[in-house]
Amino acid sequence: NAGVTQTPKFQVLKTGQSMTLQCAQDMNHNSMYWYRQDPGMGLRLIYYSASEGTTDKGEVPNGYNVSRLNKREFSLRLESAAPSQTSVYFCASSADMNTEAFFGQGTRLTVV
Amino acid sequence: ELKVEQNPLFLSMQEGKNYTIYCNYSTTSDRLYWYRQDPGKSLESLFVLLSNGAVKQEGRLMASLDTKARLSTLHITAAVHDLSATYFCAVGKMNRDDKIIFGKGTRLHILP
Numbered sequence: 001n002a003g004v005t006q007t008p009k010f011q012v013l014k015t016g017q018s019m020t021l022q023c024a025q026d027m028n029h030n031s032m033y034w035y036r037q038d039p040g041m042g043l044r045l046i047y048y049s050a051s052e053g054t055t056d057k058g059e060v061p062n063g064y065n066v067s068r069l070n071k072r073e074f075s076l077r078l079e080s081a082a083p084s085q086t087s088v089y090f091c092a093s094s095a096d097m098n099t100e101a102f103f104g105q106g107t108r109l110t111v112v
Numbered sequence: 113e114l115k116v117e118q119n120p121l122f123l124s125m126q127e128g129k130n131y132t133i134y135c136n137y138s139t140t141s142d143r144l145y146w147y148r149q150d151p152g153k154s155l156e157s158l159f160v161l162l163s164n165g166a167v168k169q170e171g172r173l174m175a176s177l178d179t180k181a182r183l184s185t186l187h188i189t190a191a192v193h194d195l196s197a198t199y200f201c202a203v204g205k206m207n208r209d210d211k212i213i214f215g216k217g218t219r220l221h222i223l224p
Contacts, residue, residue, distance in 0.1 A: 031211075033211070041216075042200070042214060042215070042217050043200070043214045043217075045211065048211055050209065050211075058211075090154060090155070092155075094212075096208065097208065097209050097210055097211050097212075098143065098204040098207075098209070098210065098211075098212060099143075099204070099212075100145055100157055100160050101145070101157075101202070101212065102157065103147075103154045103155045103156075104154060105153075105154050106154050
């Protein structure tokens with residue numbers, strides 16, 4: 001069972017470059033999320049999508065955009081990467097907003 | 113606003129000892145989740161607690177939920193080195209349309 005799949009697993013960007021992190025889930029979940037994790041900061045919610053067709057800002061949305069492409073896929077875009085966006089990014093999904101979340105394997109992003 | 117506090121945030125303990133991690137939350141809730149994260153890995157679901165008095169056990173780990181005290185505990189019995197990881201609790205609000213809130217995590221280091 002694939003669960004939640006994120007691509008890529010690792011990425012190095014130069015300051016100012018753009019990129020899109022991809023996330024897909026095969027559990028027919030309604031809700032999807034993007035988190036970043038930095039040392040000592042726990043998980044911080046960037047954006048989420050309660051259901052197909054909706055997206056909302058989380059705790060730290062600045063510098064990011066998202067697209068809920070369909071029920072399965074939720075992408076995160078960095079338009080102009082900054083060193084402060086160096087982090088590990090996790091995508092997650094859940095059946096509904098208040099239920100158990102399942103996480104992807106993470107993307108380790110370094111911006112130089 | 114729902115706030116979730118874990119303590120301790122860091123714990124170093126000897127193998128064979130017992131210890132408890134606490135997860136306090138600030139508003140009424142009846143669903144709580146525990147996750148484990150190994151270094152460099154993603155979050156893995158450990159326990160789902162969906163009612164007052166719920167208790168779940170898996171090996172040397174036991175989780176419980178007291179909704180009246182707004183408290184969940186994760187108890188470790190006779191710790192072994194393999195349990196070294198970061199443990200997160202996450203709380204679901206009574207509003208089922210709202211996202212779950214994560215604690216900052218407890219980094220557990222078990223000395224062999």
